[in-house]
Amino acid sequence: MTDLTAAGASRPVDATRDHYMVLTRRKRMYGGILIVIFIVLMASGFRLADARNAGGFWDGIHMFFDFPSEVVAEAWEKRANLPELFWQFVPSLIETLNIAAVSTLLGALVAMVVSLLSTRGLARFPRLIPVFRRMMDGMRAIPEIVIALILIFLLGGGPVPAMIAIAFHTGGALGKLFSEVAENADLKPVEGLRSVGATWFQQMYLGVLPQVAPNWLSYGLMRFEINIRASAILGFVGSGGIGYDLKIAMQWGTGRYDEVVAIFLLLFATIVIVDQTSSHYRNRLVRGH
Amino acid sequence: MTATDTGTDGLSATRAEVGRLFARKRMMAFGLPALVLAYLVYVFFAFDIPGLAGRAKLDNAVILVSDFVSYKTHVSRDNRDGRITYAIEGENKGTYPEGMIPGFVTETGESVLIDLGEGHRVAYAGTAATYDHPDFGPIVLDLVDGRVALDTGGQAVPDWINASNTRVTITTDRGRMSMTRNRTETFVYSYGWELFFFTLDSPFHGKSFGELAGLALSGERIDPARSNFASMVGDFWNNAMWRHKDVVWAIFETILMAFLGTMGAALVALPLAFLAAANFTPVRSLRFATRRVFDFVRGVDGLIWTIILSRAFGPGPLTGSLAILITDSGSFGKLFSEALENVDEKQVEGLKSTGANSVQRARFGVLPQLVPVLLSQVLYFLESNTRSATVIGAIVGGGIGLMLTQAIITQKDWEEVTYYIVLIVVMVMLMDTVSGWLRGRLIKGKA
Numbered sequence: 005m006t007d008l009t010a011a012g013a014s015r016p017v018d019a020t021r022d023h024y025m026v027l028t029r030r031k032r033m034y035g036g037i038l039i040v041i042f043i044v045l046m047a048s049g050f051r052l053a054d055a056r057n058a059g060g061f062w063d064g065i066h067m068f069f070d071f072p073s074e075v076v077a078e079a080w081e082k083r084a085n086l087p088e089l090f091w092q093f094v095p096s097l098i099e100t101l102n103i104a105a106v107s108t109l110l111g112a113l114v115a116m117v118v119s120l121l122s123t124r125g126l127a128r129f130p131r132l133i134p135v136f137r138r139m140m141d142g143m144r145a146i147p148e149i150v151i152a153l154i155l156i157f158l159l160g161g162g163p164v165p166a167m168i169a170i171a172f173h174t175g176g177a178l179g180k181l182f183s184e185v186a187e188n189a190d191l192k193p194v195e196g197l198r199s200v201g202a203t204w205f206q207q208m209y210l211g212v213l214p215q216v217a218p219n220w221l222s223y224g225l226m227r228f229e230i231n232i233r234a235s236a237i238l239g240f241v242g243s244g245g246i247g248y249d250l251k252i253a254m255q256w257g258t259g260r261y262d263e264v265v266a267i268f269l270l271l272f273a274t275i276v277i278v279d280q281t282s283s284h285y286r287n288r289l290v291r292g293h
Numbered sequence: 294m295t296a297t298d299t300g301t302d303g304l305s306a307t308r309a310e311v312g313r314l315f316a317r318k319r320m321m322a323f324g325l326p327a328l329v330l331a332y333l334v335y336v337f338f339a340f341d342i343p344g345l346a347g348r349a350k351l352d353n354a355v356i357l358v359s360d361f362v363s364y365k366t367h368v369s370r371d372n373r374d375g376r377i378t379y380a381i382e383g384e385n386k387g388t389y390p391e392g393m394i395p396g397f398v399t400e401t402g403e404s405v406l407i408d409l410g411e412g413h414r415v416a417y418a419g420t421a422a423t424y425d426h427p428d429f430g431p432i433v434l435d436l437v438d439g440r441v442a443l444d445t446g447g448q449a450v451p452d453w454i455n456a457s458n459t460r461v462t463i464t465t466d467r468g469r470m471s472m473t474r475n476r477t478e479t480f481v482y483s484y485g486w487e488l489f490f491f492t493l494d495s496p497f498h499g500k501s502f503g504e505l506a507g508l509a510l511s512g513e514r515i516d517p518a519r520s521n522f523a524s525m526v527g528d529f530w531n532n533a534m535w536r537h538k539d540v541v542w543a544i545f546e547t548i549l550m551a552f553l554g555t556m557g558a559a560l561v562a563l564p565l566a567f568l569a570a571a572n573f574t575p576v577r578s579l580r581f582a583t584r585r586v587f588d589f590v591r592g593v594d595g596l597i598w599t600i601i602l603s604r605a606f607g608p609g610p611l612t613g614s615l616a617i618l619i620t621d622s623g624s625f626g627k628l629f630s631e632a633l634e635n636v637d638e639k640q641v642e643g644l645k646s647t648g649a650n651s652v653q654r655a656r657f658g659v660l661p662q663l664v665p666v667l668l669s670q671v672l673y674f675l676e677s678n679t680r681s682a683t684v685i686g687a688i689v690g691g692g693i694g695l696m697l698t699q700a701i702i703t704q705k706d707w708e709e710v711t712y713y714i715v716l717i718v719v720m721v722m723l724m725d726t727v728s729g730w731l732r733g734r735l736i737k738g739k740a
Binding site for chain 2: 052057060061065068070099102106141142145146149154157158163236237240247254268276
């Protein structure tokens with residue numbers, strides 16, 4: 005730079021400016037091409053999806069509010085039933101919440117161990133780090149529904165298949181996040197503990213855990229929010245909890261729409277309350293106070 | 294940290310404070326695990342885990358594992374007209390065409406000899422059938438006056454033979470034979486996934502890889518209209534047993550759902566996020582309303598949107614995309630508006646000083662700061678939505694999720710289930726890699 009200005013001539017400046025303009029133009033062209041490709045992909049994708057759908061988009065769009073209004077109308081007629089129905093579905097709601105909570109806990113326990121084992125500088129067996137990493141990738145990649153459906157075949161219905169399926173996935177997903185946090189942990193406490201002869205477990209429990217606990221807890225809470233949704237969906241596809249009740253009520257169709265509305269409202273309220281509470285606590289955990 | 298007095302009063306107070314702090318930490322260190330343990334014990338009984346052992350179906354596990362690695366061929370004789378058919382898994386599309394028999398069978402006139410391996414043999418001769426067990430000796434079954442007669446050569450009937458007047462079933466570790474009045478049937482187990490590449494009606498069935506390569510490169514045309522390589526690809530693609538064509542389409546549909554849903558949601562959420570960000574929308578009530586809309590859309594949850602949408606649009610990938618689109622526009626709206634509130638004001642002020650209007654300020658002052666955050670979030674969601682699209686597909690009826698649930702519900706095509714699972718895992722890992730690579734390119738490469 006100093007050389008250029010020292011030369012003082014206008015020609016190098018012109019050349020620089022031309023070069024800059026060429027670069028800018030090229031950048032704009034690339035950007036434009038990318039946007040065109042993106043628009044073409046989106047448009048053709050929607051047309052293709054529309055063509056392969058049983059009912060077309062334009063035929064369906066005016067029916068979008070038909071079903072909700074039908075459901076709400078029937079529920080409004082029977083609104084006197086709602087309080088009683090709420091009580092009726094509270095046990096299933098608790099089951100759904102339990103599935104989410106236990107699978108988050110178990111998944112987090114697995115994730116704690118595996119993430120520490122796969123973090124450079126902390127791992128008990130440094131040579132096995134790639135093995136544990138691939139293991140987490142695999143656990144994350146298998147969708148919950150796959151494990152849940154197979155376990156339903158083996159173990160019968162109920163909450164356990166969903167719990168195991170979600171816990172498995174949670175282990176992989178949290179493991180990755182946990183390990184990213186643990187990578188930034190200060191190694192000095194660990195070295196100090198090692199110098200006085202602490203075992204690996206003691207080093208982790210006393211040296212690393214206090215440092216990473218706030219972030220880990222915050223990720224765990226976020227996962228709990230996600231897992232409530234997952235546990236409701238898995239219930240709908242096959243086992244336990246309020247999702248299953250919803251499926252039964254939906255299959256019955258007209259006549260039980262008051263139940264559908266009761267379940268919708270319970271689920272909605274739960275998700276909103278848990279989201280708000282957990283985001284409040286997450287902010288406190290990560291920002292300190 | 295706090296200014297301590299030189300006096301002993303301050304020191305002891307500090308010491309007491311430290312003591313309390315330690316006591317609290319100790320409480321946390323032991324209390325929290327104890328709480329978790331107590332909760333797990335409660336759930337242990339709430340989920341009836343002790344009763345699980347009784348409900349678990351171990352024989353299902355055996356079926357599952359054996360079906361993963363092997364398949365069975367049904368050799369059945371219709372006892373009314375004497376016709377013999379060979380069918381893989383007993384399915385219509387796996388039936389051997391006329392004049393073609395499996396390798397373990399020898400046909401001589403009326404009689405059929407089936408070699409089950411390790412000295413186990415089954416022979417059909419007329420209505421009679423003999424199971425030759427190497428340790429037990431021959432077991433002869435025949436139809437007498439419409440009933441099944443069992444002759445074990447004078448020995449007691451062992452527990453692996455299940456016999457009544459109307460049906461006799463012999464089950465050994467090499468295979469299984471049963472006879473009723475209408476039908477004599479033998480199941481022969483073989484390792485592998487049957488007919489994965491070519492079905493029985495294809496001329497390429499049963500050929501080794503070398504033979505196939507030879508045919509593809511230089512052999513005479515089997516079908517004069519097409520080259521051998523083209524017919525091979527065609528036969529594989531249209532395989533009726535494994536439906537490779539449908540599977541590829543289903544995977545494509547799943548990725549399409551994830552892509553359209555995620556990108557659509559980002560496009561919808563971006564303008565709305567400006568309305569919800571405090572530094573762009575001074576009107577408080579408007580901000581509040583937009584935020585509540587985001588909360589509502591997120592709170593209703595994908596499951597409920599999926600149900601409502603599939604009522605309106607019917608099953609298919611469009612319904613799935615729209616479900617992802619609606620749910621995620623809530624999440625994106627929240628994330629984007631938070632990112633917008635963290636935007637550095639200096640660049641916007643600089644643009645303002647040059648007389649840029651609000652659209653220009655947004656385009657050149659805000660977007661460049663926002664793009665990295667936005668792109669990385671979108672790519673994260675794209676990856677996780679590939680997984681969600683599998684589940685949503687199972688509910689709305691589209692993509693690989695539907696094929697997977699259908700295969701699991703039949704409870705016998707476990708090799709197909711394995712195949713789909715492998716494909717799903719590969720698909721998700723691929724999306725993971727691609728999105729990670731793109732994140733690296735777009736965000737780090739540009740900065």
